[in-house]
Amino acid sequence: MQLSTSTEADDKSTGSKKTELILSYEEVEALGRELDELRARIVADLGQSDRDYIYKIIKAQRGFEVAGRGLAYLGWFPPAWIAGVGSLAVSKILDNMEIGHNVMHGQYDWMREPSLNSREFEWDTVCPADQWRHSHNYMHHTFTNIVGEDRDIGYGIMRMDRDQEWNPYYLGNLLYASMLMVGFEWGVMLHDLEAENIVQGKRKWTDIKGLAKGMWRKASKQVLKDYIVFPALTGPLFPITVAGNVSANLVRNLWTFSIIFCGHFPSGVQTFTPEECENETKGQWYLRQMLGSANITGTPLFHIMSGNLSHQIEHHLFPDIPANRYPEIAPEVRAICEKHGLPYNTGTFSHQIFSTWKKIAKLSLPNSWTEDDDNFSVKVERERKGVA
Numbered sequence: 001m002q003l004s005t006s007t008e009a010d011d012k013s014t015g016s017k018k019t020e021l022i023l024s025y026e027e028v029e030a031l032g033r034e035l036d037e038l039r040a041r042i043v044a045d046l047g048q049s050d051r052d053y054i055y056k057i058i059k060a061q062r063g064f065e066v067a068g069r070g071l072a073y074l075g076w077f078p079p080a081w082i083a084g085v086g087s088l089a090v091s092k093i094l095d096n097m098e099i100g101h102n103v104m105h106g107q108y109d110w111m112r113e114p115s116l117n118s119r120e121f122e123w124d125t126v127c128p129a130d131q132w133r134h135s136h137n138y139m140h141h142t143f144t145n146i147v148g149e150d151r152d153i154g155y156g157i158m159r160m161d162r163d164q165e166w167n168p169y170y171l172g173n174l175l176y177a178s179m180l181m182v183g184f185e186w187g188v189m190l191h192d193l194e195a196e197n198i199v200q201g202k203r204k205w206t207d208i209k210g211l212a213k214g215m216w217r218k219a220s221k222q223v224l225k226d227y228i229v230f231p232a233l234t235g236p237l238f239p240i241t242v243a244g245n246v247s248a249n250l251v252r253n254l255w256t257f258s259i260i261f262c263g264h265f266p267s268g269v270q271t272f273t274p275e276e277c278e279n280e281t282k283g284q285w286y287l288r289q290m291l292g293s294a295n296i297t298g299t300p301l302f303h304i305m306s307g308n309l310s311h312q313i314e315h316h317l318f319p320d321i322p323a324n325r326y327p328e329i330a331p332e333v334r335a336i337c338e339k340h341g342l343p344y345n346t347g348t349f350s351h352q353i354f355s356t357w358k359k360i361a362k363l364s365l366p367n368s369w370t371e372d373d374d375n376f377s378v379k380v381e382r383e384r385k386g387v388a
Contacts, residue, residue: 019376025384032283034336039318053324057098064091075240085244089251095124097307106320126219127189135192145271145292156196159363161271166366173364184253263312266294266355267373268345289316295346
């Protein structure tokens, strides 16, 4: 296997130099086999401990929700209101991240438990589960970080890569990101509509009619539950309970946006062109997932509250393996990266989130006004040597 490194002036607009690591076809296929072996070993070991884990998380989530809803009856007492909001927010975060996101990836389908079946599960957010499975499970996880194909790159409203053509609209990059963060569950719900294509006339009402109906059905139930039924049950405390539920949803939105954006947009995460990914082998697919994702270091509690998306690299390599296994897998994935000279993008939450917002700010400006922070990239020899 051959490994070579070269340096060249890659960014003509700034004159900055990039180091390019070139991996041979054979080396990438060897990397793929190592990851296949790791996956097979973990899958063969799934069992009772994984069942116990997810049931324990569900029990905790329900406990926090009951506590949060119950404390709403003491909402007139500020410390109780704050505790209720915190408890309900934790419940919603667990439901979205460690339960909903992971169950809908099929991580627990092997249990043959109807309530944890990826095709049946519905979560506590305004986005219909079936639409999320298309926009996230299929679109994002299939076309990860391919500019123009992975719609998570900017969510159709932001410029999140230097290869996206700049125009004055992107001067509002920070504003669009802030708005998306505050209303993240609504942004996720609207993701499958492809709003930018509607504006450009590429999608018509007939194309989105079914999606819109599904969104209306799911969102109306969520609004009725959080902003009418549960507040009404607290009688004269109705407005205080509404404020509490708005706050819990806001906390969940800020947290999930931050964790998810740290997974793909900090400095050092690589993007790809559609041409680079044509006729991709399994090994090349693995490599793209590794280079297109970033981790966050933290405590076991932090990892649970992030749905283990703090192990975004491992999640993108093995999206259908129970997320509680990612901390166990991570050292081996990192060792494989080091063995092949590949970067393993990880850092503290403060580092990754600062890097992400810095990128959002810089990409609001033309490339010629800013420097590219990513001075290292990995390329693959697409064909086996000696093969036309």
